Amino acid sequence: MPTYAWTVIGAGPAGIAAVGRLLDHGIAPDEIAWIDPAFAGGDLSQKWRSVSSNTIVGTFLSFLNGSAAFGFSEAPRTPLQEIDPEDTCALGLVADPLVWVTQRLRERVHVLQTTATSLSLHNREWKIETQQRELTSRNVVLAVGAVPKKLDYPHLDEIPVEVALDPEKLADQSLDGATVAVFGSSHSSMIVLPNLLRHPVKRVINFYQSPLKYAVYLDDWILFDDTGLKGRAADWARENIDGVYPERLERCWVSGPEFREKLDACDRVVYTVGFQRRHLPETPQWGRLEYNQQNGIIAPGLFGLGIAFPEYAEDPYGFGQYRVGLKKFMDYLDSILPLWLRYGP
Ligand SMILES: Cc1cc2nc3c(=O)[nH]c(=O)nc-3n(C[C@H](O)[C@H](O)[C@H](O)COP(=O)(O)OP(=O)(O)OC[C@H]3O[C@@H](n4cnc5c(N)ncnc54)[C@H](O)[C@@H]3O)c2cc1C
Known part of the structure; x- marks a missing residue:
């Protein structure tokens, strides 16, 4: 059974950010496994393409340029780059570059096009069962997304x-x-x-x-x-x-x-009443697991990111909100990845 240093479950914007940033931090590509049933840019790309964004184009570009491993500077020019960076846009214009980045990352790391079904911790390693086969990993990032409530x-x-x-x-x-x-x-x-x-x-x-x-x-x-x-x-x-x-x-x-x-x-x-975390892989050792809303830690070597596990943060006036959005996932990851790299089982 292959063992990886890191496995990222989910290939929406959060999973893409996680794979990119792990590579940026010097984790070797063959030490990273990436699991998703579609590798198609997550829900933003598969469901929300025609929706008008609430984020300005400049913020999307800063996400896409935010990881060296994305190699976005080498991507063919896209319509997103033709729009005023202060304007909003249809999410489809963000989806295409996300799919391009996904393809590029897929060529480097080990990819399993399937669904993860269960996670358990044995002998200081996570055993991950999928609909295809089993693998083990010292660390796992869950970036499984959310569904409308x-x-x-x-x-x-x-x-x-x-x-x-x-x-x-x-x-x-x-x-x-x-x-x-x-x-x-x-x-x-x-x-x-x-x-x-x-x-x-x-x-x-x-x-x-x-x-x-x-x-x-x-x-x-x-x-x-x-x-x-x-x-x-x-x-x-x-x-x-x-x-x-x-x-x-x-x-x-x-x-x-x-x-x-x-x-x-x-x-x-x-x-149109918000979103709830997608069904997670089973964790039969503990049942339902909670996550730390300030650093994404779920268990030693098990971390949550993206809309399924958003950061909860207060603004300068003390008003607290869950932080959801592509650039926010990347900024959050930058602040917590140094912790995650040291919090293995
Ligand atoms: C209407 C709307 C407008 C939005 N506008 C903006 C905007 O303007 N700007 C912005 O930044 N954000 C916007 N967002 C938010 C943004 O689209 C989402 O927060 C973001 O796409 C979530 O990314 P994610 O990677 O966390 O989840 P997802 O995109 O849902 O990706 C999760 C992935 O994990 C996979 N997965 C799930 N379970 C498993 C499993 N067990 N094994 C393997 N794979 C699994 C899924 O198949 C999916 O591919 C908007 C969202 C909506 C709904």
């Missing part, structure tokens, strides 16, 4: 969020005369609402819990960087939610007296 209103016919966010996929839904409930006030909500209103729906009712929150760009930090609306979603929300509701849009507070009646008037539903 749902609420439980089974009488409503759900439009999955990845469909509602994608105008082409949404066009295949029969929405004539539908009354669509949209739960949430997130970046995704503010993209789904105008997408739906472009169709001949009868009504869209946006069910919300609290006032909208907007990111504010200050000199060297961003207020509500992770929880606030940005880019086109923020522009749309200011005009249409905190401004004048477009025709056929209603809003309803989920704790208000009208909630039940409004919900009963709906026949379709979209949940």
Whole structure:
């Protein structure tokens, strides 16, 4: 059974960052195993290509240039580099370079195109079972991503969020005369609402819990960087939610007296209420494992990164948020990798 120094599970942006940074830190390529069923740029590339980003292009470029091992300076010029670095863009423009970087890293490290199913610690090494075969590794990085959360209103016919966010996929839904409930006030909500209103729906009712929150760009930090609306979603929300509701849009507070009646008037539903960690490989020695939200440590030699295990950090005014985004994963990794390199079993 082959033994590696490091195994990275997941090849979304976080897994890509982990492999790149391990190579940058001098871990030999043949000491690194990388596991993913697709190696296609993660969910950003496979589900969210048509979504307008909340991050500016310059921040994506700084992620792509952030690891020497990515070799991005040698990549063919991409449309992302033609856009004003201060603008936002469709996530597809970020996905293509991510796929290019993935291909480049795949040529160097040992790749297993499969799903990891279980992890256990024996004799100071992690045994990793996959759908194909077993391997052992002194350290493992879990970068398995997250799936959209749902609420439980089974009488409503759900439009999955990845469909509602994608105008082409949404066009295949029969929405004539539908009354669509949209739960949430997130970046995704503010993209789904105008997408739906472009169709001949009868009504869209946006069910919300609290006032909208907007990111504010200050000199060297961003207020509500992770929880606030940005880019086109923020522009749309200011005009249409905190401004004048477009025709056929209603809003309803989920704790208000009208909630039940409004919900009963709906026949379709979209949940834009955040994300939850994807199902992890089993860890039968311990059951469900927790992670340290400040350094990603799960167990000796087992670490979490990316949207499944986000850093929790406070802004200069003490407001705490989970840090999610490509550049944030890279910055976080830079601060914690020196610890991880010394915290083996
Ligand atoms: C609508 C929307 C807009 C966004 N906009 C931005 C933005 O503007 N800027 C920004 O920086 N971020 C943005 N994000 C966030 C960003 O897309 C995600 O946070 C990021 O893609 C998560 O990367 P990840 O690598 O943690 O997870 P994922 O991309 O989900 O990758 C996880 C990978 O792990 C694999 N995997 C899972 N389990 C296993 C297993 N057991 N074995 C092997 N492989 C496994 C999966 O198949 C997948 O390939 C946005 C997200 C959404 C939903």
